[in-house]
Amino acid sequence: MIFKDKLLGNALLIFFFIIGWIIGLLPFRVNLISNFDSFIRLKKDLNNGPIIRVSDDYVSPNQHSLDILHYDLNIDLYPKEKKLKGIATITGRILTNQVDKINLNFYDNLEIKELILNDKYADYKNEDTDLEISANLTSLDTFVLKIVYEGTPKRSGFSAFTFGEINGASLIYNLNEPSFASTWFPCNDIPSDKALLDIRITNDSSQTSVSNGKLISIEKNEERSTYYWKTFYPISTYLVCIYSSNYIQFEDRYITASRDTLPIKYFVLPDHLEKAKVDFKNTPKMIECFSKMFGEYPFIKEKYGIAEFLWQMGAMEHQTITGIGSNFVSGNNFFEDIYVHELAHHWWGNAVGPATWKDIWLNEGFSTYSEAIYAEYKAGKDALKSTMISKFSDDFVNTLYNPGKNLFSTTIYDKGAWVLHMLRWEVGDSTFFQILRTYFDTYKYKSASTNDFIKVCENISGRDLTDFFNQWVFKGTENITLDYEWYTTKLNDGKYKLTIELIQQQVQYNAYTFKLEVKIEYEKGRCESKIIDLNDRKENFEFVLDEKPKKLSLDPDNWLLANFRDQNEIQN
Structure with a gap:
């Protein structure tokens, strides 16, 4: 994910740098900023990021005893009423000796019409975001839970599930990160509990509905159409998505080193088609870069895609189908760093997921440093250097690990990138990229903690890096x-x-x-x-x-x- 505050902060720094350079060339003094302290305070406010956190009681202890294997979602959309009807069939297993209840996350403003556990109606209670279901299951027992529900999803977090509109046309989308998937489907909303997904989205026939994975079929009648998408790789709940609008589609492709073809699919608003063709043309080169540096694109059986949506604060790395805010489609490639960042998440965050939200720097710091790696890939060491200078700050706050309420501060993004940059200097280029490739290969389609990453670093480098990570990740908050x-x-x-x-x-x-x-x-x-x-x-x-x-x-x-x-x- 990348959001406007971070983009605005970087843009302000670049703007004032350019203005300062121009003023320095003038033969007379210009007092452009009467109170430079105001700008510094603004920059510090931006560094704090939006206050989005996961409540301590959002996940119950029982949820860690679940292993969800598969979600089968049928979502009927009704944009005029701003309402959906859903059927969620969830297959999972129990990891502890015995349980008398199953706890999932599900917002209680959605009305449950039917709940069936292993072919029998089950007792349940749904309060706030906790869905508690009576059960009698033992270790490794598999269960199948069917929940029929309907209602208008609650707007939470970065907007969660949104029935939007642009130029009179409907555009429906969601933003689950970090803990808002349960605003529209029942789930074990823990990033480390990945599962396979089948999702069928039904909307007006004039709308194209897009989701994760591979498009299996489209069923159309005169008024309604159902798009069936399927994943072949596990996915975290915060990455599950829906986009539905009157999209225009165009395609590209990436050829892997083994000569496989990855389809690249773009879904954009009709009046942005030509702009999008300009902005997205370098996507195959970006995939090529990261495949060489980190390992082959991890969702080769599915796709990579971009869908335009109405979140005006930034972009989101939904697995295999990145969401790009419509105001970041410019037609002049001005926002390429955003596209690079979200693509990089398919290695860092999507394929290798975070063990907990305390480890979010493994998502955002890695993807931010990937921006610098791509700049270096295109234009050499000077581009790497200038990109990292643009991410330098004296105002980073909190630690990288367990940042509390500041999950999306520029500390997580930019200091996270700087820690990787310094690690590269510490161990050398060859060892650093071997670390990244080994880390990716070891934890691909799984989840990793900060300590997991440290173990890879120490194994590959042959060094004790305790001091390095203590001072930059766990304890140090200052340059x-x-x-x-x-x-x-x-x-x-x-x-x-x-x-x-x-x-x-x-x-x-x-x-x-x-x-x-x-x-x-x-x-x-x-x-x-x-x-x-x-x-x-x-x-x-x-x-x-x-x-x-x-x-x-x-x-x-x-x-x-x-x-x-x-x-x-x-x-x-």
């Missing part, structure tokens, strides 16, 4: 702030001793441990680099050099989430 001072002493043999004094000045974390490149520039223009390892708050390093240095640059390629302050320049 490195490093003051440095340097001076040279001429030695008797004509060489020079360079002394560098470094002091970490950040407040909330005493001493980060990291490796640092020091670029030394000499009087005659020659340059060389030294790599030093920092472990303490205050350290000195000495080097014997053949020439007198003229200038020092710390971290010249921007691998570290750090601010460097040259005390020599300050004193001068």
